[in-house]
Amino acid sequence: MKTLHLIGSAEMGGAERWFARFLGAMTRRQEKVEAVVRTGSALARRHLTGVPFYELPLRTVWDPLSRVEVSRLIAGSDARIVQTYMGRATRLTHIRPGRGRVHVARLGGYYRLDPFRHAHAWIGNTRGLCDWMVKGGLPASRVFHITNFAEPVKASGAAERIALREQIGLSDSDCMMVTAGRLVEVKGHRFLIDALRRAPAEVAGRRVRLVILGDGERLLPLQRQAAEAGVAGRIHWAGWQHDPAPWYQAADLVVFPSRDEETLGNVILEAWSHGKPLLTTAFRGAREIARHGEDAWVVPCDDSAALAVGIEQLLRDAGLRQRLVQAGLVRVQKDFSEAAVIDQYRALYAGLTGAD
Template sequence: MTQPSSSGPSSGPGPRVLVVEGALRDNGGLRVSLDLARRWQDLGARVRFLVLENVEPDGPMLEPDPRLDTRWGSAQVRRFRSAAPRVLVNVLRHVRRADVVVSGSEVGYGLLLGWLAARATGTPFVVLVQSSLPRAVAAWTPARLRPALTAVHRRVDAAVCVSPGLVDDVLEVGLPADRVHVADVGIDVDARLAAVAAQGGPVRSTSGRTRLVAAGRLTAQKGFDVLLDALALVVAAGGDVELVLVGAGEEDERLRAQAERLGLGGRVDFAGHVGDLQALLAGADLFVLSSRYEGNGSLVLLEALAHGTPVVAADCPTGPRHVLRDGEVGDLVPVEDPQALADAVLAFCRDPAPLRRKARLGPARARDFDQQRAAVQIARLLAELTRR
């Protein structure tokens, strides 16, 4: 395993970098790859962003970034399956014009088609590993495609893990250690702080209750069902709390039904997607991460730390322990343990001082995950691959 150099790309014209994504679904992984692509471009690379599906996905999507040369796998607005032959031809055409190809995700058709086209043209191929490989493959990939994904994972020219905790998964599939790299991706702390000011300052509870905030796509991965069970235990023990749950996804109806069944209807705000997330995080009494697994510990966890908000997080694979520095910056609880999570919330409600002391370390810890440094490290790796 190696750490890409942070000394910056070499002088001269930058490489032609093709970033391949399946669709513009609004999620943390896509936001990371878009942000890195913009930064690579600022560093001198000639970046093209190729999106296979030219169709609005189910659920929220991100608009194409006007600062990037964004292309579509198919000129026709249709799902990937119906446009696959044309998409494959277009991927090959774009790869022929690239010096290096980067898959923004460790799963999906973008990874498979990008790798096939790169192999056909002899172009170096890099994958950003943003989540636990076995869990991501099981959650997001049809069974028939899993062997093909594993074959690609062990043959890429480089895998860049966004957190050290992801390395073992990559090594386990058989990729040689000298092709595995780590770049701790992060957030633009100053931009997050500025967003709060632009949104009129922190958004705080007006009910007098201790406000918990959680955020993420409403999927099984995020463990919001565990959080609701824990919230019910807190209320039963006398905790006067409320929860703002930010996000949308396929678990929405089931989670709403669970909240009603637990008698939490008046205490849980299913806020959906919001424009003032940073203000909500800054105004929260406590941020809670209940995930079953993560990539770099969830970017929203770093955002909460940036605002100095106290944090309780499930000690899930692969990042919260790394981000919270073994519990120095926030409290860690076992995964999928509603009682342990409830106990941590109750402890905060009864005496918030210990966790608030930890939270004062949060802004400095968030700055340890410097996104520009990560972009430079990866840009250096891409430049090295094109010279081999």
């Protein structure tokens, strides 16, 4: 069964990385997929290798010409499932029921529901998000929970790890913490920078350094905060990484300081899949999937002191780090594997279209 997938973003973020990851996995598993992305977008430029795609301007959510262009493309497609991601693509996609196609809107956050109500079915990547959609008036029988899967790990050796560290002035004996995410308020970077101020500069004779993967509107305020806190020299700003895998592989600890509004948090799955100990805040998604002291060390949101204590405790306790790593690897294979998630999508599409 062919499926058509639309997203209107210009730049990359968590939702866009998921879009490319999901369609790549569908293609590898011999599913017929096509994508529609914004003309000149980061997805179009470099992230859809092996996935057939079209580019449309997708100008604004109110643009009548963009809506006509989307409708024409859908009319010319033989896809039975049209799946949209986020607000722009969903608002521009309108398919009347009974036309042989099903419009599925996938939500990855607690967006305003009105722009999504005209879809025929809805997918949420956490149970909490699905419950929220039903409470917001969407029919429970058409709301489906399918989580994300972890990105396949690209193995790297000790030489690559050491080389990457040397590029940013770190030795193999330094403690390298990595955090990943757009530099926006919900990601909680300001609390992590304050935690770095509170945490020891060295643990067990090893320097503690933080690598921030990401870019966004909060870059300059965060850099000012780091300078004022006296920790600017302990932070490396790596910018947005199209392939963060080498950074995860080089890390000793992954820290994810998001605020409560964070829906799922793909960084949790990425830390587990790369076999790295995880320190995370107890945001919505983490409360649903992470288990404190078993597969992650979980501290309250917006609590710099708790983050600092967690950093020191994990860097001092190698046994604890190893236990978290082993449990995280088990969780990925059991609950967040690519095969299991793709099978859920296959079953959903078959059920929605009445296919055998």
